[in-house]
Amino acid sequence: MTVKIITDSTSDITAEEGAKLGITVAPLTVMFGRESFLDRVTITTEEFYRRLTTQDVFPTTTQPSPAAFAELYNKLAEETDEILVINLSSKLSGTYQSAVSAIDMVKKNCRVEVIDSQFVAMGQGLVVLAAANAAQQGASLDELTGFVRDALGRCHWITYFDTLKYLAKGGRIGKAQGLLGSVLSIKPILTVKEGEIHPVTRLRSKSAGIEYLYNFVTSFQKIEEIAVEHTTLPDEADRLAERLSAAFPNVNIRRSIVSPVLGTYGGPDAIAVTVLEAR
Known part of the structure; x- marks a missing residue:
């Protein structure tokens, strides 16, 4: 089975791009006051930057919950027995910890590895894209984890x-x-x-x-x-x-x-x- 790749929306890989490459993108949440939006799912970049530059309300953000990651794991576990998760820096967000906590919620026999990229944006995204390409070529989960750690160093x-x-x-x-x-x-x-x-x-x-x-x-x-x-x-x-x-x-x-x-x-x-x- 092909290893499935999960990343988060701060990788700047859109859900549409991810779908073409076999990457599942977990959205973080951005909030303007009491209004909350899933990153690039229920708010577009255009609408976000319009609000950012024209409104006085300063936005805030929050990471996906462990339950949100568990839902993704269990869905993908129907298709594979190995999942690799590559998240933004754990020093900038709690997303990595949510992804790790969700491992205990996997219902099927599916191995999940979570890597803290220690990057954001395309510093994370380029490595995720390279990992997805390697997965499609048949790399195992162990091979992919080594590949990703090497790529992050480059x-x-x-x-x-x-x-x-x-x-x-x-x-x-x-x-x-x-x-x-x-x-x-x-x-x-x-x-x-x-x-x-x-x-x-x-x-x-x-x-x-x-x-x-x-x-x-x-x-x-x-x-x-x-x-x-x-x-x-x-x-x-x-x-x-x-x-x-x-x-x-x-x-x-x-x-x-x-x-x-x-x-x-x-x-x-x-x-x-x-x-x-x-x-």
């Missing part, structure tokens, strides 16, 4: 933020806390290290930030795949992807929009790049 993700306001309000600012006192015009570049947000550098404009992202990607010699994603900067993201495509004509470049749950912390006008190094 994955590199950095993001340009227009503001740290949303990250700070959401309590996810991590090691970038020291940047909060910076001059308002300073634009931070952040990354994730050992599952936590860390500062990389500070720049004075959006154009300088995007140029930094470009130079970051082109500093790698061997690349398996690249991702470019944004919150509300489609034109800038497209232009960056085009430049990277010219620099790496034989490398697939994925374009995506940051999910509502991650957009809660990234805020508007953020743009990120992910590099999955080749072996």
Whole structure:
């Protein structure tokens, strides 16, 4: 039987994309006041960012419950006896713990392994996509867990933020806390290290930030795949992807929009790049 792959919606893999690749996407929840929405299921990215930029209500988020993961496990256990779950960093969300807790709720004889990616967005997503491809080629669960841990070590993700306001309000600012006192015009570049947000550098404009992202990607010699994603900067993201495509004509470049749950912390006008190094 083919190993089934589960990830969460912060991987920035949509449910539609996942279905084509045999990936089940567990949605987190985003809330505006008393209104709650399943990430990319009952609220679109367009509607979310419209609300984020026009309303005074600051959104909040919550992880899927163990029961929600158990429902997915039991459904997939009808089709397989091995499931691999790859979640966002456990230091940024309780999603990983929910996925682990749900293992005891599996009714059939089905082995479930849960991996803490220690990433978010396409830092997580590119590895999930690679794992799904390996699963379709017949890799076992043990082979996949080794494959994923190796791929996570080859994955590199950095993001340009227009503001740290949303990250700070959401309590996810991590090691970038020291940047909060910076001059308002300073634009931070952040990354994730050992599952936590860390500062990389500070720049004075959006154009300088995007140029930094470009130079970051082109500093790698061997690349398996690249991702470019944004919150509300489609034109800038497209232009960056085009430049990277010219620099790496034989490398697939994925374009995506940051999910509502991650957009809660990234805020508007953020743009990120992910590099999955080749072996």
